[in-house]
Each structure stands twice: as structure tokens, then as C-alpha cells.
Amino acid sequence: MSEAEELPPGYPHEWEADVVLSDGRVAHVRPIRPDDTEAIHRFHEAQSEQSIYLRFFAPIKRLSDKDVHRFTHVDYADRVALVMYVRDDLVGIGRFDRLTPGGPVAEVAFNVSDHHQGRGIGSVLLEHLADIGREGGVTRFVADVLPQNRKMIGVFRDAGFEVSHEFDDGVIAVSFDIEPTEASRAVRTSREHRSEVRSMRAVLHPESVAVVGVSRRPSTIGRAFFDDIVAGGFTGRVYPVNNAADPGTLINGHPAVASVRDIEGGVDLAVVAVVADEVLGIVDECADAGVKALVVASEGFAETGTEGRALQHELLVRARHYGMRVLGPTSFGLINNDPQTRLNASIASAEHLPEFGSLGLFSQSGGLGIALLASARRRGLGISTFASAGNRVDISGNDLMQYWTEDENTTVVGLYLETMGNPRKFTRIARKLALSKPVIVVKSGTGQHAIPQGHRVRLTHERPETFGQMLRQSGVIRVDNAHQLFDVAQLLVSQPLPRGDRVAVVTNNNALGSLAADAVTARGLRVVHGPVTVSAEALTEEFREVVEHALAQEDVDALVACFIPPVADIDPEVVDAVGAAVAGHEKPCVATFLGMRGVTPGAGVPSYPMPEDAVRALAAAVRYAQWRRRDQGERVRLDGLDRTRAAAVVEAALAREPRGADLTREQVEEVLGAYGIEVWPVVPVHSDAEAVKAYQKLRGSVVLKATSPLLQHQPGRGWVRTGLRHPKAVGAAYRDLEALIDPLGADGIALQRMAPDGVPVEVNSVEDPLFGPVVGFGVAGLPIDLLGDEAHRFPPLTDVDIAELTTSIKAAPLLDGYRGAMPVNQRALHDLVARVSMLADDHPELAHVRLNPVMAHQDGIEVLGASIRVAPAPTRADAERRTLLADV
Template sequence: MSADGGMMGRMSEADVLPPGYPREWEADVVLSDGRVAHVRPIRPDDTEAIHRFHAAQSEQSIYLRFFAPIKRLSDKDVHRFTHVDYSDRVALVMYVRDDLVGIGRYDRIREGGSVAEVAFNVSDHHQGRGIGSVLLEHLADIGREGGVTRFVADVLPQNRKMIGVFRDAGFEVSHEFDDGVIAVAFDIEPTEESRAVRMSREHRSEVRSMSAVLHPESVAVVGVSRRPATIGRAFFDDIVAGGFTGRVYPVNNAAEPGTLINGHPAVASVRDIEGGIDLAVVAVVAEEVLGIVDECADAGAKALVVASEGFAEAGTEGRALQRQLLVRARHHGMRVLGPTSFGLINNDPQIRLNASIASADQLPPFGSLGLFSQSGGLGIALLNSARRRGLGLSTFASAGNRVDISGNDLMQYWTDDDSTTAVGLYLETMGNPRKFTRIARKLAMTKPVVVVKSGIGQHAIPQGHRVRLTHERPETFGQMLRQSGVIRVDNAHQLFDVAQLVLNQPLPRGERVAVVSNNDALGSLAADAASARGLQVTHGPVTVPAEALTEQFREVADAALADEAVDALIACFVPPIADIDPEVVQAVSAAAEGHVKPCVATFVGMRGVTPGAGVPSYPMPEDAVRALAAAVRYAQWRRRDHGERVRLEGVRRAAAGEILDAALARSPRGTELEPEEATALLAAYGIHVWPRVPVGSADEAVEVADRFDGVVLKATSPLLQHQPGQGWVRFSLRSPEAVREAYLDLAGQLEPIGVEGIAVQQMAPSGVSVEVNSAEDPLFGPVVGFGVAGLPIDLLGDEALRFPPLTDVDITEMVSSIKAAPMLDGYRGAMPVDHAALHDLIARVSVLADDHPQLAHVRLNPVLAHQEGVEVLGASVRVAPAPTRADAERRTLLADV
């Protein structure tokens, strides 16, 4: 084997690639049955694999593909198939292990043209796994990048499977029957339906993939020692003690026939297990893991939990080993949890799988909370905390170095899992935030998602993980979570504070709260905390005497919940003696059960959910109010209209791409677009930039100004763009004398600082100067910003950020969320600006940024928003080599190593 795994479907760095070979097209994908396959561009060394592929096909399949009974492909044909230019002739192959299972290709009708003929060939032995659909997705995305806009194909009428691939992809397909052949044609620009189809297929595939991980019928633990105090033995003993309903096998390379470990016959190799296995837990030294992966693959394993250390966290050699682990596992079609994983748990009584190092006394009971932790040690602490609070667990996974399985995979699974009603995630890094946003938003529409994200600074990123920054400001991450409907908390305690509320109480219908207590100070503290967090105290605080009977406390709680002006109750109780009377807890619980309104309680000295009570308790009112406020905001997000994804008519995507390609061709490392290029680029997306005319003298300025009824003079050097208030613009110049005087004054101001460049521009109508921008973030992809230009953004940071693709509601909220928003609505008697025109401009910038990752930065400033529209007076665009976006239009598994 080569250092990269030595698989036919892949190449090591030392292998010679054909000219123009596009490595960026290589991808691991999850097929519809949950197994992993590898897609890559075709190469000349695929020749023998294609011959074997063809020889294994049925006569019918051969006829449907070639319209003729070709028993063996000629060497000439195979040479033509495998030698392509990756531009006008593109072909992809898909491998499962060393088997070629599918081929897809397109050939442009004419060189450099926008129409291409597409064809597929899927192995008879791998039908029904979604191979044709994946190949079509990838070919369409590659074609769009290369300027292809339309696919055509000739299909025999009896080839229903291929017709189904085209029809079910979500494109608008036209059919025409002619001379015994169906001519199929469709535009490959993504549509709402095609995106929905792709995401639905991805979702179903990843759910099946995770189901195989969490619902195994047989588990092998590799590296089980006879000594109890070892990791492998801990995993094995915990699986046995947990009552796993399937088969479990200890694997010890020194085991001899008849060896028993914890009462179970041990085997020396996974290959020795009769009937194979579904899941393997690997707890051997790092150097032995790759060999174990091959053994597990031969035994039919679908997934691995790698507990072993010594990978990316150990330095350069460890990172290389981790990469080999991923490549080899995916080559065999397996998913990987870890390495350095502390395991996974499925508490379902039908499974009872505790493949972790959490002992039985540390496990929460079966319940409806799903937990994911990137940190192994903290994951065990999370389980302990859930158990202490009386919270039930459905499933849990510790990702460790997260080489493959991530929180995104678990969220896909939890979306469909009826046993899980709320989700908690502890994240240290994020490999695919665009996909996280999409999946979390879908999940949060039906189930609360609570996220603890350790900081984004250098100290917050564990060893072995890539350092990633977030658009220069930490609030970017928080905004991404808010846009996704996720509840962000600061620590694990707050995670469970929120979880115990949303798991046991209905969501609040509004932000009106009642406060009842048996202590004035405690009630006031709760009311003040509620007001500080934006909740309205509409009932109380009501205080009963400290010596009041339990029934009296219940009566005031019941009265508060019965109040139509109340959406939630905060009950606070200080025991007159040392301990809380259980009857008080039951009284509050009984009051809450009679109403469809949430109740949180502060029973001083208690935290969690008392069995049989269902009312979450917090040690102090601030904790209760914080959790309630989070639930209120989440419920508001869930109820609101989320709008429709913005769509633009008349966009010339290919023309914009040509401008960007030309700029990068002359400056491969990136460059600022010339003003004419920026204007043309923006025009392709329907954004008109007012022309400005460079001038080199006062006389020239006067001559240009004579064309307009009023002009402005402005300094054009990029060095001055971020120096507000320095007088680099002269406004409202209507006479030749005023223009001449303004030019001389501005030129005199620029000369001492060694800056040149003055331009004349038509004077815009009065209005509010705003800025619309976008930046390609290395972590999040495109980030669109909006704010009032000048000091509000530059000094106060008053800027709204959103992550494309945007909906119309996203844009509306974006404009209204800035602190300076009143300036747009007629502040102090001014005329309100045209919000529809402003929203349209932001939509166009968002789609432009989403379409072209080469756009490192787009800045429209100034933009004059006024009563009758918006005028873009200035624009700057910087391009750079396109980063590999984590969530493209084609399905792929990331390699987070």
C-alpha cells in the first residue's frame, strides 16, 4: 500500500497525474445506503477497471448505455474514455473499495460551448444506491463552474432508471421522442427544487449512515486486555454491563482458542468473528490502527470508534497518520468516530449500547436528550451532569479529533429520531459551518438545539485541530447561531439549565412572566433579572409569608399561571428550615400541570428536575431567568415567518465568472479589480454603479462637471477609504468656480501626504449614506454586512451580518437590527428611505457573494438610500483564489484533519 492507502480509486502524492487533472473534484460521498464511496476525475490508469466493469455488466445494461450489444470495449474506445481534457470533455468515476461502480461524463457539443451531452453507466451490482444521482450532481456543479448551462442526453425508452435520474433531480427536464430515442434536455442552474432534492438525499443518506453507527447488531472491541485497568477493557466491560442487546466480541491479538474475557470468548483478529461485525471499537496503539481498519473492513464493519491516541494531537507525524486513517476507512466505505473518542451511547431499550468509558453509574437513564461533545473528557462530565439533574439521554457521541463524524452528522440523525426531542452540543472547532447552519436551522424548527462553543481565540482551539478565525470579530459566530435558531450558552451548566426547561416544559408563547415567592428579596431579584433580559413582568412579584402553608403557595402559583397576561411563571422558594419540603416541589408541579405554560423554579439549594415533578429547579433566580429567556427567544424564532430564499432574474453568472477568471489570470495570488471591471461585474448582477470620471487638473474637472447639474469631487486613493471625517469629498458643486476651487483645495490637501487621484461624479440626491459589503470568510464562506456608512460602522461597529443564502426575512431583519436603523425610517423629520430598493441591493450582493467564492471582498460605499431608491456611488472588489467551500452544490464528506 502507498502512504495514502494504496487504493485504486485514489492516488498518492508521488503518483503522476495527467495534465490538467483537477484534484479539487475528488470527493468522498455517502450513498443512499449509508456507505461511503469515492468520486474523482477519470484517469488513464482506469483502463483495466473499465474493462472489468464492462465485462461484468449485463447485455441489457450494455445495450441501454451504448445502443448496441458490445461484448468488449475496444482499446481505442477505452483510450478515448480515459483521456479527457477536463474542460470540454469531463468524466468522473466512482469507486467502492477497489471496485469501479459508476461512470459519468459530459462532452460539450462544440468546443467552449454552453451545451454538453451527458451520459452515465452504473454497475448492475450496485444499482439502487443513488450512484447516478451523485454523479449527476457533481457533473452539473463542475459544468456550471466551466460555463456549461445545459445538459442533453439521448435515452432509450426502456431505460427507465436513467430517465428517473434526470427527472428526480429537481431540474426542469424536457423530453422529445424521435426515431425510437427520447431526447432529454435541462438547464443545470440550481433551482429551489433541485437544491431541495439534493439536501433531502444528503439527509437520508447521512441518517442511514449514522443509524448504522448507533444501531449495530454486533460490536467488536479491538485491544481488550485481560487486565481491567485498560481503555480497551473498559469499553468492553461497559458494553457488557450496559446489557447490549446484540453480539459483542473481545479482540486480543494474543488470544488463544478458549480464552475468556469477562465471560466472553476472545478472538485474535476481527477476521476470526463468524458472521462479521457492524461496529468496531478500536483501542490499540496508533501505529497498529491502520492494519485494524483493514481487518474490520474484511469483517464487514460499517463504522469505527477509534479511542486510540497519537494522531493529530501528537504533531506532524500524528496528523499524517490521521489522514491515512481517514483515507483508508473511507476507501472501505466506513465512517469513523474519533480518533481519541471516548465513545458513543444509544440508550434505546431495544439497543442498550454503552460503547464508551462511562461506567453504568455515570450514565443518565433513557430519555429524550441527544448529546454531542468534541471533547472526550468533558463528554463524560456532561453525562454525569445530566444524570445528577435527572435528565434522560437518548444518544451520545464523543468526536475526539473529529476526523469524520461530526455534530452535523448527529444533527442529521436527530432530526428524524423520534426518541430525541432536544439536542445539546459542546463544540471546540467547526469544520463545516455552512452545513451546520443549514442542518441546525432545519433541526431547530422542530427541536431545541443548545450549543456550548468554547471561544474562538487561539487558546480555545485544542491541539491537533486547525486554527480558524471568524471574520475578524467573535460576534460573527454568535450571529451565525442566531440566524440558525440555535440557543447559544456560555458553558455546560447553562446548557443543562436550558435543557431541563425545554425537555420538561412547554415552550413559552410570549415574554410576559409572573413572579411568585415566599421571600421579598428573592422575588425582587427574579423580577429584576427578568427585566434585564427583556422579559416583561406582568404579574407580581407576589410574596406569600415565609411561614405560609404549601397550599397557599400553590394557590398563588396557580393564580399566576391562570392570568391571561402571563406566558410563564418564575417560582422562588426559600425553606424556612434547612431543607426544601418535597410537598412544595409537588405543589408547584401540580400548579404547572394544569396550564400549558412553562414554569421555572428556584428552590434554594436544588438544581435539576425532581423525579415525578417535571418543574426544572435552579439554585438562584438568575439561572432560572437566563434559561427562560433563552427558551422565549427560541420560541419566538420558531414561530416567526422565515421567508423565502431570495432569487434574482436576469443574472449573468457566466459573464461575472469570466471577469473574475481574467483578473486572477493576470494576478494569480489576488488583486483589486479595476473600476471598470468592478462596474461590469456588479452590472452582471443588476447592480448599477454611478460612473466617476478621473481628472488630473482643475480645468479638466470643470470640463467634466459641465455635463451635470451639480457634482462632487472625491479623492479616490484606497488609502483614504477608511479615514472618515477627513474631508476627502467636496459636495454640491454647481458652478465652474466652485469646482475649480474645490479641486485646488483637495489637491493641496493630498499633496503633502503623497496621495494622488481625484474624480468627478454626478451629485446624488440627499439621503442616508449606507454600506453593503461581503467578505469570503475562511471558516464561514460568504458573510454579508450592512450598516450606515461612516462612524456607525467604522467607530461603533454597528453592522448587521448574515450568511448566504439569505431569505427575504433575513434581509428585512438585517436592515432593522442595526442601532442606526431609525435613520432609515425618517429620523427627525427626514423622509424614509425606499426599503424595498435597499433590500433588493443587499439580496443582489448576497447572491453574487454566494455564487463566486473568488470574491474575497466586495464593498459598496457610499450607497445613497433615499425616498425613491438607492444609488451605488462607489464600489471596490478584491478577488483571490477561491477557497474550497465546505458546503458546495455537490455532496461531499469533508476531511477534517
């Protein structure tokens, strides 16, 4: 249909979403439309008598045209309805109707197809309706449910909301607040996790694979995929598809078919290696064959320009319509080395393919992905699973991390990222994964160089240090390149985590021992044993004894062993001796054996060309172990916040200035006051007489300051007069300040009570289109403006996140009583940061919130100045309702 002509007025496109159901298949949720009429009739006619009775409390065989018209014609405000489709089948309907126009309470109802029960449809619809309701000011849902309708009662109860029930006249009246709770968020993320794990299992554990575009010529991409699957010993069924194949045609000993539709019994996974213009037709054929997932190796999509981007978007729309996941396009494939699967659906030939192991790898770059596999093989690192995302139209590193969280074969994860489509979801999933398995990330493109075409947009406010802070908050190990990724991985897959930062250094070369010890100290670790140097001609047994003795020390947490052979190559007996000594202790060892790199065969000791490489990897493991052992904290939740009050101010401002505006001082105070943040009043004055009059109302000690934006970044020029305690002093200070700023073309002078002595700090937040809210903290003035000494964290925050935010800046000692000063009240400071983080998290329209200066002192905090800019809210990538991110 032509949406421009037929979509009803006010149709909210932003409510449309693709979702993964509990069985791992994809469905589409959207607002109801008048053209859903026939689908609703078919849906109702297919329902059982019992289901109809439970929904309508009456045996209605056919819905009247009047009823269906009322169902499909809504205003998307007081009456809201969503429909869910799987392919062309309507499988679920959810709606709410406000009890009063614009009121906070709405009656909610659902109807799920009998043929699609148990797929989590009702739960997804409830999540989406609750999120839409909250955005529109609804605070509470109510519903009348028959006692025998246990499934619907279960949907409400299991959603994590605090549900109340009342039995009246044979009906259970259910009601609950729809504000997210810790329980409801936990339920949502758990359901999302289980669904996406099942979705990825369908990708990585297929029972049958079809390769579309297999030529009789061995040098083609499609043929390479097919031959590698066969050579890898795939345990399932594999089919070559060639549109020119005749009956009886064999390719590499396997009967070829002309279409995926010709494969009896259907196919789980299809690898598509045809020209770009043919891909959409192949997707249709795969849908008819029941394919669950696609690996699209074809080029010619978003990386080629506007037409390619349009083709890529249509690929995603069509695949999701059919319920399929997509890896690619321009993907170099995927690998699952599990002996029960043995799937090498990639163009990595056998000589580049690592053995089965415990490292999971993800790469956006296809060519680099193959190089990563070759490097892993050279180092003796085994791979559990591997995926090359290419243009990453659908499946991303987030999906793989969900899978690896549950995969028993994977103990360490490595990701090579060029861009990030959903940072908020990444931090949430990575944090959960890192609590049990190390996550190592190489992030390219943090400089100013252009991003590859066809990939997602780089973070608007991204700076390398900010991105690094996001990874550290999530417990992710950040490395600079692929070599360092494997340096860290080979330690983590073969050695236990260090219990602390105390290191022993053992060597047979003084210079090498000194290099190692210096590297340990430079990386913030402590040398507590050694360097112990044996003679260059020492026998293997002597070196083993020294290693054994160092590991036996109670104050040693890890060992750095460096050995250079007196002549020729390294003696394998030395490597085996070190490995045997290490095996008897639960302490990690990194080694430098001349000429060796990787995990030494048999001994399991990771070896590095130089001690600096070894220590860098060890330091990463120490920091990760410290993060994992620490108290992870609890998500901050504060009582007494008035979100509705703050939202009303923001909405009113945007109604007047739809493109965005700076809030007035009164509006700023109203928004912040709704979150329990009091801003000290500032009194603008325009003459010395006004200044004196204002002072007489304030009394006490006051401050007179210039407020022109022109002067904000010119510190040290006397724009502030402090400690004024007499009307004459106030008048004189005004005249002096006015004379100072007039020649500069600046205006604006204000009076304010003088705050207690303390440390001036700044707390701010910025709404990034991809990150969502980013909370910043630093000591106000030169430390931030000149030195960039500002820390960032990404809500939602825990109490531990907030404590680390305020202590991670270089100027943090000022808060602890530097050089005899009184330490500030950390509890009050943390409370303020928590309130700003929750304000920013709740209201994406707050483009920029800045509290500056905030005077932190021993008795509390005083917010002396604040500004807020509002703008139309960007669509956050990780909303309260589950949805698959659309390609960008």
C-alpha cells in the first residue's frame, strides 16, 4: 500500500519494531492500521471457542464490522493498539484504552493466536505497550481477566511488575504500575537473552546447510564456501545450489539442485554467494524452504553507495519479514568448531583454520577476520566459534556475546570492532559476559580517519579516552591491535586469573630480567621476587627449580619467566620444565622463550617475543581479575523523583521551540527540583542600586559575578567578587565589575549568596545519538577546560560506578583533603551524580545538562549554577522494549 496516502493521521512509525521471540525466530510489531481489518477477521475465525470466550467473555463466532472498525481505528494516544505479524500472519494483538482522555490509567488487553502460543508474544506486546504508555503519561494498567485465563494472568505476573488482584463478580481485576522496576528490567533482559541465544544457536548449530551460488569452477567464492564445509567434516547435510544445475549434476561429489526450494525437508542455514541483484530473489526462495538464517557473502550493498544501501535495507526488511537472521552482507562466513557440528562455512581454508578450542572470535572486517584465524592457528590458539559480520546489517557482536555467555565451549571472547551500532546494549551484555568470561576488544577508527562505507555511524561524541571509559565500566579488556588481542587471549585461555598484582621475575639473562622488571613496574604491577638470574649456562633442572621456588612464595601472584638459550634454538626441555613447574600452582605464568610466540605445545605456557609484550598481557589480566572480584554494586534508585513534572517542563519548551532551546532559569530549577536537586537562586542586577537592594534581601556574605557567556572561558580575569558583607562593598563591587566588562561588549551581572569553602566541581550529561546519556564529572575550571580532566560513565549507573567516576579524575585528591584541606562529603556528591544520571536516563530530550559550579564541601554540596538544553529526543538504541536494531 502507499503509506503516504493510506496511513492514518498521526501514525507513529517509531513504534514499529522487529523482535526475537522466545523460539529465536523474528516477528514484526507495529501500530494497528485500518488495513488490518481482513487479517483480524481471519485471526478471530482461526481462534478456538475457549480463546474467544476468554478474550471477549462471550462466544462471538464472528466479529461485527462495527467492532473491527473500532479495533482498527485508534488515535494512538488515548486508544493504542499494536499488532504482531510473523510473515503475513497476524499472531497477536495488544491494546490499551485510557479510562479518561489523557488520564494516567489505561485498560490493557491481549489476544494471541492459538497456533503461536508459547512463543512469548503476549510478553513482548506488554513490554511495548507499557513503554508506549509511559511515554504518553500512562502510569498504571488495569485489566479484567476470567479466573480460568491463567496464561494472561501469568503474562502480567511474570513481567516483573507488582500486580494486585481483586475478585469481583466472577472476574479478576488486575492492576499494576508500569514504571520499570528492578524485577521488570531483569525479566526483560533475561527474556531478551534467552531469545537471542536461541536465535544464534540456529545460526551456529544448523543441521543442514545450503550454499547458493556454487560453481563447477573451484576458484569461485560460492565453491570455496562449499568445499570448505565439506572438507571441514560438517556433521549435518550440505547441499550445493546452482541455478544451472541439471538433475544428476554432482559438485564435489554432492548432488546439486537448481533452487533451495528443491531441497527435500528444508534447510536451516543458507550461505548466499551470488551477485547482489540476485540476492533478494534467493531470500524469497530460502523463505519457502524454511531457512532460519542467512550468511550473505555477496558484495554490492551499502559499501557501494546509495543504491547499494537501498538494496541492503530491502535485504534486511525481507529477511526479517520471513523471520530470518542475517550475517553480512560482505561476510566472510562463520565457523563452529564444536565436534558435534564442525561447520566451516567460511572462506578460511583448512591450512588457516585453527583447531577446536575455547576462544570465540568476532570480526566486522572479513579480510582481517581470515587473518585473525591464521594468526590464531600459528599461535596454537584453538577457536570455538568465529563470525565475520561484514556490513553487519543484522547479526552483530552483541548477538555473539549473548550466545557466548551460555556456550560451554567458549571461555574467552575476542572482538574486532570498527563501529558500534548499539553501545548501550553492548555495555549491558558485555558487563554480564565479563563477569564470567574475559572479553577482549580491538576498536579501530577512534581517530579522525574515515569510517568504511556501509558500516554504522561512529559515535558523535566519541573520543578514544571516552570509549575506553565505557569499556572499563563494562569490565572489557581494551587492546590496541590484533597482536595484542592474541597476546592477552593466549594468557587467559591457558592460565588461571592472577589473584593480585605481585609478580616474580626469573631469567637467565640480566638485561632481559631488567627489561621485564621495568615493564612490570611501568604497568602498575609490583615486583616482589627477583629479578632472579641464573647463569646463562644453567641446566634445565636448575632453571626449573628457580621457577618452582618463585611460584611457591605466598606473596607471589604471577610469574614472568625469560630464557635465552646460550646457543642455537630454544631447548624444548626448558619449555617443558617451565610448563611442569607452572602446572603445579594456581598462578599464571608468562614467558619469553627466544624465537617463540603463542601457547607452547604441551606445556600450555604463553610465550612472547619480548618481556614487554608478556607483561602488557599480564597487566591486562590483573586489571580484569581485579574488576571481576570487586563489588559490582547495585543500580542506583532514588525515591521521591517526579518524572512527570520534569517531562511537562521539557514538553512545554519543545512545543514552543520544536528544534530545541535552552531552558530559562525558572525551567531549569523546575526540572532539577523534580529530581531533588536544589539550585541556589541567582539574582540578576542592572545597577549598583539594584545590587544593594538584592543584597539586603539575601543578607550574609554574597558573591557578585559577571554572567556573560563571552567570559566563561576566560578565567583569572576578575569576573567574580567574593566575600561581600556590606551594602557599600556590594555597590562598589558592582561599579568596578561593570567598568571591567563594558569595554569587552559583555553584559550581565548577578548576585548570589556565597557558598561555603570547598572544591568547585562540575556534573553534566550529554545525550549521544548512539551512547544515550553520558554523565561527566570533574573539578570545575582549568582541570576540565584546559586539561580535559573529566571522567565519564554511561547510565544506568551503580553505586560503584559513581564512586569510580568521582575518584578516577587526576584531580581527585582535591576531594579527599589535599594538603590539609577538609575532605568533601562524598555521600552528598555521589547522591547528586546519581540524580543527574537518573534525570538523563529518564529524559532523552535533555541534550545537555550542566551543573557548574557545584561547591562540594565537608557538610554537603551546593549547586550554584545550572543550565539545560533540550532538543527532540533521538531514538535510543536500547529502549525499555525489546527490538532488533535496524540497519543504518
